[in-house]
Amino acid sequence: MTYRTACSTLLLIALAGCGSPEPEPTPTPTATVAAPRTLVGAELDFSTLGAKIEGPQGTEIETVLSAGNRTLGKMTSYVACPGGTDVCEPGTMPENTVYTYVHSITLAERDDDAEPQPADGPEAAEETPPTLFRTTAKARGFNAAIGYSRDQAEQALGDSDAITITFDAEQLIWRVTKGEGWKPGTTITFWWQSTIAPKGPESAYLLEVDGNQARATGPFPPEDKPVEGKPRK
Template sequence: MRLSTIAISAGVLMLAACGSAEPEPAPTPSPTIAAPRTLVGADLDLSTLGAKIVGPQGPEVETVLSAGNRQIGTLVSYVACPAGVAACNPSEMPAETAYTYVHRITLADADETAEAAPTDGPEVVETAPTLFRTIRKASGFNQSIGYSTAEAEAALGDPDAISISSDNGSLIWRVVRGSGWKPGSTMTFWWQSTLPPQGPAEAYLLEIEGNQVAATGPFPPEDKPVEGSRN
């Protein structure tokens, strides 16, 4: 009995010693960074569109796209109600209405005086990306988005030349295939929101030939904060 008591006491002391060790510090959580998300684009079907919203600049907003001292193109944008709507007045539309934002970019004709870029040799540099994007979160975006595949084939040489993604809520159409955007040609991009435009805003960006050109077009208001939350 005495040996058993001694063994039990030694075991209790060992457990007590183990329990007195300081616990390891909990790992510090690292913030999760949202990666760009690829979106599935659809062809532009004008038969699904109804009347356009008439804003302060009329049914369409036109912006001249300039870089340096030269015009590189124009952007014409509008927002339409669904097919069958004869007069698109957001105040009279149901809350679940999907508004289609349409953007048509036409590049300027080629400058005959400009020197052609080299195609080989040490002076060749990597081609800058060509893309059109929103520079703000597309509020109310309902995951419907795309471009005109017929225009992509005519302007870029490939109907599947455009890749679409969402980066922190901003929408990006990027040229990833084809023979390059032909001067004088047009590309039409579209997306849908459950929110009508608040008005023309400098909310778009065109990147082409190493130039970044901000553009104005109709854009929805920012998402409303959740009730009870603090800014």
Template sequence: MIRATAIAATIGCLALAGCGNSEPAPAPSPTPTIAAPRTLVGADLDLGTLGAKIVGPQGPEVETVLSAGNRQIGTLVSYVACPAGTLVCEPGEMPAGTVYTYVHSITLVDAEDVAEGPVADAPDLRETPPTLFRTLRAATGFNQAVGYSTAEAEAALGDPDAISITNDNGSLIWRVVRGSGWQPGGTVTLWWQSTAAPQGPAEAYLFELDGQQVATTGPFPPEDKPVEGSAAR
């Protein structure tokens, strides 16, 4: 009888996850996950896949002067096109699921005052300032199709594979990683696609050259999820 009682007590302790420890183990704290930038495979620009351009408040193209300090370093010409075969690109008249191609052509000014990197006799171990073009916020409706003109990259940068593209938490970044440097007067055209039509020109892009950052304007789709209470009063 005593032995049966002892066995029952032992089983009771095991069921309670250990005698003498009435407090449950603390639940593990959730660890936030930060998405790392993802490298995208860029495709060559094929103008044959593009149809008519959207005509916005500034016409079919938006041209912006890229200025740093008191000097112009380049120009940006942007537009959005419907698929090939579209004669008139009016988003309100296009079928659901239409893919819009956002195109951005950057040209460095052909002038003597363009900043040149210092020439050193010994290797410089400091990080070289990046040359890049990026969206300042997540690209709404991005369908994973992105790229640039490889022919223009070879002519302006010295290498058709000079540009890498990444998706950083929804923002798209084209970065010059190879080549002999962007030659003044050279043009490089970048592109990406979205299932969302542009809301209008917005200061949604940034160009960086020789450590100088220039926020610039171009067509951009509306935010995917507007912040509640942000409507004009």
């Protein structure tokens, strides 16, 4: 082997070593944001409900819905155990118990003395403020069972199918999408189910009517917070 041949061989070996592929970096996982999901609203059969949970304010919680100096209506809420339950005490119920959260909202009567607000711009008359009822926190333990009173929706909105329900960012939204508008003085009952019992009333609900928003207090599943000094299981 000549000197030139030996050098060429060594060079090829060196280049082969330098050309070995490096391991590809591990891809970093990215969080996927779940898109809003439309849910099918069912009629609630009240005969399937058992006793109501009794809290510091009794078995029902009533909240006045107000926006500024205007009263929009009132909300009466309660949580019931399954049918056949004579006393609803969450601490004594089985772990798989399903609790039904019920919220009845009655709009205030129209104030005929109130002057209508003027429209702003040529397109203002075509814009309709949203009418909706929703949770403002994650509906923990939600089991996908949800709905509203269709008979009441027929009376209040003129259409039993006027309400569309969505599950967005783990929050529940009942939105009026059809009908003639929510008539003052009428009531609509909304309901949903959770495998978690309420710990107490929370300001976790919101009603929006005619561009006015009112926060509401009612029973709600507690936030999952670890006890201080105690590790989470």
